[in-house]
Amino acid sequence: MKERDETRLVGTFLAGLLIGTGLGVLFAPQSGRRTRKEIERLGRRTKDFVWDFQESLKENIDDLIEDIAEVTRDSLEKGREITEEKKKKILEMIESGERLLSAQKESLKKLFS
DSSP states (O other), X not given: OHHHHHHHHHHHHHHHHHHHHHHHHHHOOSOHHHHHHHHHHHHHHHHHXXXXXXXXXXXXXXXXXXXXXXXXXXXXXXXXXXXXXXXXXXXXXXXXXXXXXXXXXXXXXXXXX
16 A cells, blocks of 8 residues: 555656646746756656656565565464474374273273173
8 A cells, every 4th residue: 555655646746747837838938948958858867767657566566576576475374383283283282181081991991891
């Protein structure tokens, strides 16, 4: 959600920048050559800004994907460990129950023999 807000903010900024540039060109009290140079310079700056933003966004997304993958791996490993512990406890309880039943069976045999 945060990425969308940042993208929307940048889009709004760029739209405002272009509108402002257009208005500035229309009302600029300077020569056409100078205006063209300023537009060219602004275009380069905007291109650099967008390129840097794109790279930053890509890095942030890559980091987010890696973080999600790491959390998923950790969660799966922890789940395996918990499952293995519970499995051992259940097997111990079954064995204990079998021993108890066997002892009770022997007691009943002795009692009725």
